[in-house]
Amino acid sequence: MQIRNRHLLGWLEAVPLTLVLVAFLVAPIVMIVIVSFWGATEFSIYPAFQFDNYAYLFGSKVVLSVFISTFKYALITWIFTFAIGFTVAYFLAFHIRSLTMQVALFLICTIPFWTSNIIRMISWIPFLGRNGIANQTLISWGVIDEPLEWLLYSDFSVILAFVHLYTLFMVVPIFNTMMRIDKSLLEAARDNGASGFQTLRHVILPLTKPGIMIGTIFVVTLVMGDFITVRFMSGSQSANVGRLISNDIGLLQYPSAAATAVVLLCTVLIVIAILLRFVNIRKEL
Amino acid sequence: MAKPKVGYSRRTLLKAGGAALAASTLPAPMLWAQDTKDIVLRQFGTGVSNLNDVAKKVKEDLGITLEMTALDSDSVTQRAATQPDSFDIADIEYWICKKVWPTGNLQAMDVSKIDNYDKIVGIFKSGKLTPETDIAQGTAPHTVGFIEEPGAKTFASEQTNWMTLIPTIYNADTLGIRPDLIGRPIDTWAELLNPEFKGKASILDISSIGIMDMAMVCEAMGEVAYGDKGNMTKEEIDKTIAIFMEAKKAGQFRAFWKSFDESVNLMASGEVVIQSMWSPAITAVKSRGIDCVYQPLKEGYRSWGGGLGLSSSLSGMELDAAYDYINWYLSGWVGGYLMRQGYYSAVPETSKEFMSENEWGYWFEGKPATDTITSPTGDTLAAAGDVRDGGDFYERMGSVACWNAVMDENQYMVRKWNEFIAA
Numbered sequence: 116m117q118i119r120n121r122h123l124l125g126w127l128e129a130v131p132l133t134l135v136l137v138a139f140l141v142a143p144i145v146m147i148v149i150v151s152f153w154g155a156t157e158f159s160i161y162p163a164f165q166f167d168n169y170a171y172l173f174g175s176k177v178v179l180s181v182f183i184s185t186f187k188y189a190l191i192t193w194i195f196t197f198a199i200g201f202t203v204a205y206f207l208a209f210h211i212r213s214l215t216m217q218v219a220l221f222l223i224c225t226i227p228f229w230t231s232n233i234i235r236m237i238s239w240i241p242f243l244g245r246n247g248i249a250n251q252t253l254i255s256w257g258v259i260d261e262p263l264e265w266l267l268y269s270d271f272s273v274i275l276a277f278v279h280l281y282t283l284f285m286v287v288p289i290f291n292t293m294m295r296i297d298k299s300l301l302e303a304a305r306d307n308g309a310s311g312f313q314t315l316r317h318v319i320l321p322l323t324k325p326g327i328m329i330g331t332i333f334v335v336t337l338v339m340g341d342f343i344t345v346r347f348m349s350g351s352q353s354a355n356v357g358r359l360i361s362n363d364i365g366l367l368q369y370p371s372a373a374a375t376a377v378v379l380l381c382t383v384l385i386v387i388a389i390l391l392r393f394v395n396i397r398k399e400l
Numbered sequence: 401m402a403k404p405k406v407g408y409s410r411r412t413l414l415k416a417g418g419a420a421l422a423a424s425t426l427p428a429p430m431l432w433a434q435d436t437k438d439i440v441l442r443q444f445g446t447g448v449s450n451l452n453d454v455a456k457k458v459k460e461d462l463g464i465t466l467e468m469t470a471l472d473s474d475s476v477t478q479r480a481a482t483q484p485d486s487f488d489i490a491d492i493e494y495w496i497c498k499k500v501w502p503t504g505n506l507q508a509m510d511v512s513k514i515d516n517y518d519k520i521v522g523i524f525k526s527g528k529l530t531p532e533t534d535i536a537q538g539t540a541p542h543t544v545g546f547i548e549e550p551g552a553k554t555f556a557s558e559q560t561n562w563m564t565l566i567p568t569i570y571n572a573d574t575l576g577i578r579p580d581l582i583g584r585p586i587d588t589w590a591e592l593l594n595p596e597f598k599g600k601a602s603i604l605d606i607s608s609i610g611i612m613d614m615a616m617v618c619e620a621m622g623e624v625a626y627g628d629k630g631n632m633t634k635e636e637i638d639k640t641i642a643i644f645m646e647a648k649k650a651g652q653f654r655a656f657w658k659s660f661d662e663s664v665n666l667m668a669s670g671e672v673v674i675q676s677m678w679s680p681a682i683t684a685v686k687s688r689g690i691d692c693v694y695q696p697l698k699e700g701y702r703s704w705g706g707g708l709g710l711s712s713s714l715s716g717m718e719l720d721a722a723y724d725y726i727n728w729y730l731s732g733w734v735g736g737y738l739m740r741q742g743y744y745s746a747v748p749e750t751s752k753e754f755m756s757e758n759e760w761g762y763w764f765e766g767k768p769a770t771d772t773i774t775s776p777t778g779d780t781l782a783a784a785g786d787v788r789d790g791g792d793f794y795e796r797m798g799s800v801a802c803w804n805a806v807m808d809e810n811q812y813m814v815r816k817w818n819e820f821i822a823a
Contacts, residue, residue, distance in 0.1 A: 157810060158481050158503045177819045246670050264599055267671070268655045350655020350666075351605045352648075354822040362821070365474035366607070366814050367481055367499075 144380070151373035160369050168374035178359070178375075182382070185355040188270075188345070189338045192277040196334050197327065199278070200285025204326075205319070207286075208293035209301075224286055227279075236276050236344055243267040243275075268350035276348045281337055285330035292326030293319070328394045335390075336383055356382075439721045444469035445491025446476055447660060448680070448743075449569050449706060453776065454734055462728055464721050472659055473606050480505060480709075489722060490709040494541040495608055497565055497709065498806040501544065501553070506709040508550045508562035513723050516730040519747045524567040524705065525559050529797050538612065538630025538803035541567060541705040565707030566726050567746035569738050572701030572796050576667060576677030580691045589613075589620040589699050592674060593647050602666055602675035603644075605656040607817040609804050612702050613676045614640050616801065620699050630805030634812055641816045645823050656821065660684075667692055679742045687779045696790040700801030707746070737776050739763050744793065766792030 154163045172178050203224065211217045227235060242248050243266040250262040265271055296319065304314040342357030354362075356379045363372035443450065447470040455466040469487075471479065477499055480490050484505035492500065500506065511517050522528045527535040527542040535542075546556040546563055555564070577586050582597075592601055592613075604610050615629040615636075624639045626632060632640070647653070654672050657663040664684045666672040677694070685692040708729065710722055728734075735745030736754030740763065745751040752760055761767035766788055773782040782788075790796040807813055 157806070158499050171815075175819075177822050181822050240665070241669065244669050244671055346658075350602075350653075351658065351821060352653065352655060354818075359818065359822070362818055365478065367478060368811075368814070 147373045148377055150370050151377050153370040153373075155368050155370045158367060168371045169378075171371070172374055172378055181354050181356055181359055184353060185339055185357075188273060188277065188355060189335050191274050192281065192338045193331060193334055195274070195278045196282045196285040197331070199282050200289055200330060201323075201327070203282075203286050204290040204293055204323075205315075207290055208296075209319075221290065224283060228283065232280060233343065235280060236347060239272065239276055239279070239348065240267065243272055268348070268352055270349070270353065273345055273348040273353065276344050277338055277341070280344065281334050284333040284337065285327075288329040288333070289323055289326040292323045296322050324394045328390055331390055332387055335386055339379065339383055339386075439463075439718060440465045440467060441488045441718065441722060441725060442467045442469070442486070443489040443491055443708075444471060444476065444479060444487050446471065446473055446493070446706070448678075449491055449738065451737070453737065457733055458725060458728060461733075462721075462724055464725055466725070473609070484711060485713055488711050488714050488718060489725070490711065491568070491706060492565065492709060493704055493706045493804065494544055494565065495539045495704070495804040495806050497544045497707075498539055500709075501547075501555070501564055504553065505712055506564065507712045507714065508547055508552075508564060509566055509710060509723075509726070511561045511563055513727075514563075514566065514730070515727045516747050516750060519749050520567060520730070521744075521746060521748065523570070523797065524707075524746060529794065533798050536700075536703065536800040536802050537626075537628045538703075538805035540803045541565075541570070541707075545707075565709045566730070567705055567707040568729060568734070569707075569743050569745065570703065570705035570797075571679055571743045572703045572790070572800050573676070573678060574697055574701050574790075575695050576663075576675055576682050576685075577693050577695050578667060578670070578673040578691065579693050581670060581673040586674070586695050587698050589616040589697050592617050592676075593621065593643070593652060595650075595652070597652070597674050599651050599654055600671075600673045601652050602655055602657060602663075602672040603653065604663070604676050605658045605821060607814050608806060608810075609702075609704075610676070611637070611640065611813055611817065612802055612804055614644050616697075616699055616702055618643055620697075629802045631807045632809065632813070634809055637809060637813050637816055641820050645820050648820065648823060683742060683775065683779070683781055686781065687775075694789045696796075696799075700799040701790075701796065702802055702804065703797070703800040704804045740774075740776050742781075742788075744797065748793070762786075762788055764793050766790075766795065 150160065151168055152164050152166070153160050154165055154167065155161070207217055207220055211220060240247075244250070245262045245264065245267070247267070249266055250259075253259045254262070300318055300322075301314060304318050309317070339355070340357050342355060342361045345353060345355045345358055346361075356375060360372045360375050360379070363369070363375065441464055443466055450468045450470040452468060455468050458464055458466050473493065473496065476490075476492055477496050479486060480492060480496065480500040481503050484503075490500070490506060497506075522530065524541045524545055527540050542559075543557075544555050544564060545567070546558070546560045547554070548556045548560055548562070550562060552562075556562075575586070575589065575592060581600075591597070592603070603613055611632075612629060615624070615626060615632070618624040618640050619626060619629065621643075623643055624636060626636055655662075655666060657666055657675070660678065660681055663675065663677050663681045666675065667677065667681070668685045668688055668690050679694055682692050682694045708726055710719070714722055730747045730750065732747070732750035732752075732754045735747055735751030739745050739748070739751050739755060740759055742763065744764075748764060752764075755763070758770045759773065762769045762773050762782065768787050769782050769784050771784050772780055773786070775781050790799075
């Protein structure tokens with residue numbers, strides 16, 4: 116049988132993907148939203164429609180402070196990953212002339228990703244510890260007399276690990292957009308007497324905006340959802356929203372965890388919506 | 401290139417032939433023996449007692465295949481409460497039992513089928529170590545050890561014919577210290593919050609256990625007087641957490657730990673000099689050649705006990721195999737294995753046969769070692785002349801101040817605990 120109606124054909128083509136998305140994305144989220152209104156005892160959850168979980172979430176000072184620290188981690192990590200990512204991408208895209216060299220150097224950037232996230236994170240612990248390599252080196256150089264306590268189990272170590280883990284997610288999309296910039300534009304800028312900084316600010320930066328946005332979305336969502344890094348690198352001394360959820364799950368408080376997850380999801384969506392105001396990603400892709 | 405594998409060797413063919421012959425002449429028992437070889441029991445529990453050596457030995461002795469999964473306490477609770485069909489045997493702690501039993505995922509055990517029931521130490525039956533000792537506070541194992549009849553969701557107040565868990569392992573916990581970095585005697589729980597150890601103390605981040613350690617500290621400091629440390633009122637919880645929150649903000653703690661390895665690393669790297677710790681973790685630090693002491697304290701110990709529970713979906717031949725396994729468990733080999741790591745066996749009598757006189761003297765009787773003491777895996781734990789910390793079995797287990805617990809106000813406590821961690 117030949118399908119003549121083009122609309123019908125279009126719909127049919129979209130069906131498989133729609134089904135997959137409904138089954139594995141929409142349905143779980145709907146389930147989480149439903150459970151977030153349920154109640155829980157020590158060992159069971161029971162269907163109900165109550166606002167207890169949300170009331171606690173929005174009423175607790177602790178939850179507020181945890182959300183604030185989540186944003187703090189996301190913002191500071193973003194600043195560093197952007198600064199480093201942009202510089203690296205700029206260097207790769209505009210200072211390396213041969214394509215082979217660009218590819219080779221780009222591959223070098225990915226070397227750390229040959230081991231798992233957790234291993235890369237945990238290997239910081241002996242390095243930064245009280246008697247770790249960093250402190251011993253600084254002491255032997257005579258820079259400090261006493262080991263620096265704040266190197267490990269502090270916000271410093273958490274952000275350091277985040278930056279280490281996620282900078283590549285910034286490098287890749289920025290590098291990608293930079294590569295697509297027409298080099299003649301840069302020449303034109305120079306011919307018109309623009310300084311290097313002016314070219315960067317008025318030509319390169321606007322043209323790389325989509326890459327920056329995509330990188331930002333990666334980094335911000337990853338940092339906001341990551342709880343393992345916060346737990347290990349702060350020695351469990353700090354918390355972000357992810358840890359709140361994982362603690363709840365560990366203690367069988369699924370409805371409370373679901374409510375927190377819903378709030379986190381909404382927060383992340385709002386952040387992304389705001390970011391998308393700055394750039395039309397669909398046009399750029 | 402490797403040769404293709406031959407499916408049957410001559411030997412297995414002969415064996416199979418012999419079995420077939422025997423099966424045709426003596427059908428029933430032979431079939432049964434064939435079947436037990438295929439039985440697989442899935443066991444999960446904390447890393448403390450889910451050891452591959454046990455699985456290996458039970459395969460040798462009984463032919464049962466035991467599949468082990470080791471998890472942390474919270475994951476154990478979760479799995480037992482939410483995935484009843486994912487296991488046959490749950491190796492859980494008594495305080496977890498209080499959360500898990502009401503879900504109906506475990507079935508009661510018939511005491512009359514347990515061979516060594518009479519030899520199980522009193523703590524798990526009447527709550528008393530010896531007729532004279534007091535029963536400690538908290539979720540003492542005997543209070544959640546029995547139910548009136550199969551299917552009951554609440555615990556019996558006395559011994560009955562139906563047990564929730566078969567006790568296997570227990571110990572008395574205290575603080576671990578680094579004597580080389582502290583350089584003076586430590587004899588009270590209150591030292592954990594001593595400003596002298598600012599930035600060098602730690603406590604574990606498992607609320608049900610951590611709150612008990614906190615309570616031992618607050619009581620020792622004279623800050624809070626508890627009716628029952630294992631069942632605090634909201635007010636007592638508030639006071640306890642407030643004291644620790646203040647210490648946390650003042651920078652008393654270096655880190656909190658959740659897993660065994662974390663506690664070992666904190667101590668071995670010198671990040672921490674005093675922390676709540678578990679006995680095998682001390683052993684692990686010591687085996688790296690670092691001085692570490694499981695310090696007995698004047699206020700006594702915080703104790704825990706574990707046991708084996710049967711999944712409610714077990715029946716028929718698997719159930720029989722599970723009973724065989726439990727009887728084997730209490731018959732001594734495992735007990736000896738556990739006791740040679742510093743834990744106590746629920747049936748010490750039978751373990752004795754699997755330990756040397758030196759080992760029994762050192763671990764159980766608190767006597768000086770007459771020769772090197774090694775762990776079951778061969779690490780040296782003590783030299784000749786060393787004495788176990790805390791004295792003999794009766795002295796240690798007799799000084800238990802409280803058991804790990806689940807309180808009536810548990811949910812409130814957990815919320816406060818999260819606030820403490822997030823503060």
